[in-house]
Structures are given as structure tokens and as C-alpha cells.
Amino acid sequence: EIVLTQSPGTLSLSPGHTATLSCRASQSVSTTWLSWYQQKPGQAPRLIIYSTSNRATGIPDRFSGSGSGTDFTLTISRLEPEDFAVYYCQQYGNTPEFSFGPGTTVDIK
Amino acid sequence: QVQLQESGPGLVKPSQTLSLTCTVSGDSVDNRNAYWSWVRQPAGTGLEWIGHIYNTGVSGVPNYNPSLRSRVTVSLDTAKNQFSLNLNSVTAADTATYYCARVAFWNGLGFDSWGQGTLVTVSS
Numbered sequence: 001e002i003v004l005t006q007s008p009g010t011l012s013l014s015p016g017h018t019a020t021l022s023c024r025a026s027q028s029v030s031t032t033w034l035s036w037y038q039q040k041p042g043q044a045p046r047l048i049i050y051s052t053s054n055r056a057t058g059i060p061d062r063f064s065g066s067g068s069g070t071d072f073t074l075t076i077s078r079l080e081p082e083d084f085a086v087y088y089c090q091q092y093g094n095t096p097e098f099s100f101g102p103g104t105t106v107d108i109k
Numbered sequence: 110q111v112q113l114q115e116s117g118p119g120l121v122k123p124s125q126t127l128s129l130t131c132t133v134s135g136d137s138v139d140n141r142n143a144y145w146s147w148v149r150q151p152a153g154t155g156l157e158w159i160g161h162i163y164n165t166g167v168s169g170v171p172n173y174n175p176s177l178r179s180r181v182t183v184s185l186d187t188a189k190n191q192f193s194l195n196l197n198s199v200t201a202a203d204t205a206t207y208y209c210a211r212v213a214f215w216n217g218l219g220f221d222s223w224g225q226g227t228l229v230t231v232s233s
Contacts, residue, residue: 035219037156044208044223045156051217088156092218097172098146098158 002027004089004101012109019076021104023089028069033092036065036074039103040085048087049074076106084108111135113209113224121203121231127196131209131224138185138192139164144172144212145192146220147183149205157205159183161212162192199231 003026031052037045049065062077089101117129146161160173169185182195211222
């Protein structure tokens with residue numbers, strides 16, 4: 001079973017700064033099957049990155065993803081007020097077929 | 110633009126069956142390039158994939174989270190463009206917001222469209 005761990009649990013930053021979020025897998029994950037989501041209170045998650053580094057439709061270019069193997073990163077440059085939210089990584093491929101990390105909260109400092 | 114909408118009871122008694130339906134518009138559950146999925150989220154915690162169903166063109170093929178497999182059934186109704194979740198023998202631990210979602214093959218198997226979610230409480 002692949003377990004995803006995200007760090008830090010909470011990231012406190014000011015608008016305009018850069019957020020760097022980490023997702024680590026207990027086993028190697030294909031870059032094709034690693035995605036990131038943004039979730040705001042009371043809303044459903046929103047796909048922002050798929051296949052490690054591809055932005056989903058309508059996602060601004062201040063969001064970028066990278067990584068391989070067991071270590072993946074979501075970077076949010078020039079934080080905007082609407083970017084403060086919880087971010088989850090997700091993998092496909094191993095039992096369970098889909099799994100999510102526990103999330104990183106990006107809040108306003 | 111694809112839209113998904115969950116429907117079903119918001120309150121279920123312990124030991125009974127939780128039943129939810131997801132109505133899809135803007136896409137077809139016949140789409141062979143997508144999985145139709147259920148995800149849940151207990152209050153204040155993270156996301157858990159429950160299971161999905163995939164239409165092969167001959168039948169719907171389900172796949173489930175092993176942790177829930179013994180209690181879960183996901184099914185398709187192509188005539189109504191819906192898919193459904195049944196979770197039996199529920200306990201308080203099954204209290205959560207339940208989302209239906211589309212997993213798109215063309216988006217690296219990301220969950221690219223979600224319903225708004227429906228809160229289901231298990232309580233007597």
C-alpha cells in the first residue's frame with residue numbers, strides 16, 4: 001500500500017510570497033499519476049495539477065508542480081489572497097487504487 | 110461543462126445502508142475515458158477514495174478501496190446518466206461529506222470534476 005505524506009502540515013505566509021509544499025510517497029509513484037488539489041472551506045476539491053507538472057484547465061501559471069519517484073513538490077509563486085486553502089496530493093496505481101495525502105494548509109501570516 | 114450532483118438522505122441509522130446517487134450532466138457515464146467515483150471526507154479531515162465504476166461498453170466494472178470493499182457497491186444507470194453508491198452496515202465512523210467525481214483518463218487520472226458534496230450523518 002502506498003502512503004502519501006505531506007509537509008508541512010501548515011504553512012503560514014504573506015501574500016506575494018512563494019509556497020513550497022511537499023508530498024512524499026512510501027513507494028515510487030509514476031509521474032503520470034500524481035495530482036494536486038486545492039480545497040477551500042465548504043467547497044469540493046479542485047484539480048490544479050495532474051501528471052506531476054501539468055496545470056488543469058483555468059489554473060494560473062503561478063502554480064507549478066515537479067518531482068519524481070517518491071518526492072513531489074507543488075510551488076505557488078506570488079501568493080494571491082484566493083490561494084490560501086488546503087492542498088492535497090493524490091496518487092493512482094497501487095492499493096488502494098487511488099489515495100490522497102493528509103493535506104497542507106496554506107494560511108495567511 | 111460537466112456537472113455532477115449528489116442526492117440522497119442526509120441521515121442514516123447505524124447498521125443501515127447509506128445510498129447516494131450522482132446525476133451527471135455535460136458528459137455521459139458511457140464515456141470509456143473516465144471513471145465515475147465516490148470520495149468522502151469526515152469533518153475536518155482528509156479525503157478518502159471509496160470506489161469507482163468504469164463502463165467498458167458491455168458492463169460497468171467497479172473497483173473499491175480495500176478498506177471498504179466488503180460493504181460498498183457502486184453501480185451505473187446509463188439510461189438516467191447516473192451512478193450510485195451503497196454502503197451497508199454503517200456506523201458513526203461513516204459520517205462524512207460524500208462527493209461524486211469524474212476521473213479523467215486525459216488528465217492523468219485526476220479527479221477533474223466534482224459534485225458539491227452531501228453531508229451524511231449516521232445517528233439513531
